[in-house]
Amino acid sequence: MGPVIRPGRKRSEESRQAILSAAADLVGEVGYAGLSIEGIAARSGTGKQTIYRWWPSKADVLLEALAAKADLHIPIPDEGSYPADLRAFLAASFALGRKPQVIEVLRALMAEAQINPAFGERFRTGFLERRREALGVLVERARTRGDLPPDPRPGTVADLVFGLIWYRVLATREPIDDALIDELVSLLAAG
Amino acid sequence: MGPVIRPGRKRSEESRQAILSAAADLVGEVGYAGLSIEGIAARSGTGKQTIYRWWPSKADVLLEALAAKADLHIPIPDEGSYPADLRAFLAASFALGRKPQVIEVLRALMAEAQINPAFGERFRTGFLERRREALGVLVERARTRGDLPPDPRPGTVADLVFGLIWYRVLATREPIDDALIDELVSLLAAG
DNA sequence: ATTTCGAACCGGTCCGTCTCGGTTCGTTTT
DNA sequence: AAAACGAACCGAGACGGACCGGTTCGAAAT
Numbered sequence: 502m503g504p505v506i507r508p509g510r511k512r513s514e515e516s517r518q519a520i521l522s523a524a525a526d527l528v529g530e531v532g533y534a535g536l537s538i539e540g541i542a543a544r545s546g547t548g549k550q551t552i553y554r555w556w557p558s559k560a561d562v563l564l565e566a567l568a569a570k571a572d573l574h575i576p577i578p579d580e581g582s583y584p585a586d587l588r589a590f591l592a593a594s595f596a597l598g599r600k601p602q603v604i605e606v607l608r609a610l611m612a613e614a615q616i617n618p619a620f621g622e623r624f625r626t627g628f629l630e631r632r633r634e635a636l637g638v639l640v641e642r643a644r645t646r647g648d649l650p651p652d653p654r655p656g657t658v659a660d661l662v663f664g665l666i667w668y669r670v671l672a673t674r675e676p677i678d679d680a681l682i683d684e685l686v687s688l689l690a691a692g
Numbered sequence: 693m694g695p696v697i698r699p700g701r702k703r704s705e706e707s708r709q710a711i712l713s714a715a716a717d718l719v720g721e722v723g724y725a726g727l728s729i730e731g732i733a734a735r736s737g738t739g740k741q742t743i744y745r746w747w748p749s750k751a752d753v754l755l756e757a758l759a760a761k762a763d764l765h766i767p768i769p770d771e772g773s774y775p776a777d778l779r780a781f782l783a784a785s786f787a788l789g790r791k792p793q794v795i796e797v798l799r800a801l802m803a804e805a806q807i808n809p810a811f812g813e814r815f816r817t818g819f820l821e822r823r824r825e826a827l828g829v830l831v832e833r834a835r836t837r838g839d840l841p842p843d844p845r846p847g848t849v850a851d852l853v854f855g856l857i858w859y860r861v862l863a864t865r866e867p868i869d870d871a872l873i874d875e876l877v878s879l880l881a882a883g
Numbered sequence: 884a885t886t887t888c889g890a891a892c893c894g895g896t897c898c899g900t901c902t903c904g905g906t907t908c909g910t911t912t913t
Numbered sequence: 914a915a916a917a918c919g920a921a922c923c924g925a926g927a928c929g930g931a932c933c934g935g936t937t938c939g940a941a942a943t
Binding site: 884885886887888889890891892893894895896897898899900901902903904905906907908909910911912913 | 914915916917918919920921922923924925926927928929930931932933934935936937938939940941942943
């Protein structure tokens with residue numbers, strides 16, 4: 502008793518790719534504020550309706566473009582010790598953030614998440630919380646191995662890590678580099 | 693050789709107050725996205741030009757409204773010990789954040805700071821860095837007293853504190869309450 | 884047959900600038 | 914002292930431009 506599905510024209514993968522790469526290019530040229538659906542449509546050679554049909558907002562287009570462009574796989578490394586695991590996790594997570602354009606997009610998406618509640622929910626559950634949980638798994642494993650003292654509250658380590666990273670990105674604008682990895686590892690894996 | 697002072701009508705303090713309180717009221721009713729210069733002008737009974745003459749953007753109006761409404765004095769308490777000082781600093785800093793409307797405005801301003809570069813510079817230097825420096829003074833005093841081990845990098849403590857706070861506000865949306873104060877104090881004043 | 888596609892076209896909102904007549908000052912002249 | 918003057922302000926609103934979100938169209942693909 503499945504629904505009667507009448508076949509129709511399939512979604513154009515070509516248009517999808519064109520839209521995503523046009524969005525990624527444009528945001529690097531004109532910034533997030535200067536980015537518009539109309540601009541994406543014009544650059545990609547598609548129509549506005551094609552974009553509105555598949556994405557709720559320009560922020561969602563950018564989020565998918567970010568996920569498509571770079572590999573957003575979240576690693577949970579097992580190097581044998583907590584400091585090594587943490588270092589490997591951070592190094593893999595920062596691979597993206599080396600490019601200023603990616604940081605620019607991340608800042609814009611975090612900003613949009615504050616202004617647009619619906620996108621905020623998608624951004625939190627689909628992006629932020631995934632990373633938080635991945636780091637949580639890593640920490641929990643170290644804890645059962647006895648590499649780490651018990652947590653005052655579940656998720657404290659992850660909140661400290663991502664808090665410091667996002668504060669750098671959003672507020673102080675210091676670069677995301679190897680020195681930050683060293684600092685985080687020494688702060689959280691020493692005591 | 694002082695500046696040549698041209699006579700003219702003085703700035704209306706009445707209009708300034710009306711604009712600030714109208715902005716504060718409106719942002720609580722329609723949210724930051726729904727807030728507009730035209731709306732502020734209409735609600736305050738002033739003209740758009742009067743607003744554009746004195747503030748570069750609606751975010752600047754809100755920032756001044758926030759500073760005017762609540763006392764934004766940044767305390768540097770001296771309770772005799774580092775944990776007590778830190779606790780007093782956090783308690784005073786969080787006094788504002790108890791109201792959800794204030795949090796809403798802070799989130800919007802941080803978002804705007806990411807999108808509007810000129811306002812971002814003002815927000816960082818005039819708001820964020822002031823708090824960072826205040827906490828830095830407090831930490832440095834504790835360090836010279838020997839209450840705290842030397843810092844791997846200047847400002848590490850402040851970055852951890854404000855990173856965790858802002859990450860809560862922007863990402864996890866957990867409340868800013870006394871439990872957070874306890875957590876921060878035990879995390880940073882114990883080791 | 885059904886759905887997607889590119890394209891064109893609205894109605895509406897807000898921005899940022901500008902203009903207008905009128906008001907409040909400090910300065911200058913009488 | 915009193916009046917005239919000019920500068921910067923005031924509220925109100927018109928204006929062009931940009932963009933949004935949605936609709937409709939014929940053509941194309943399956």
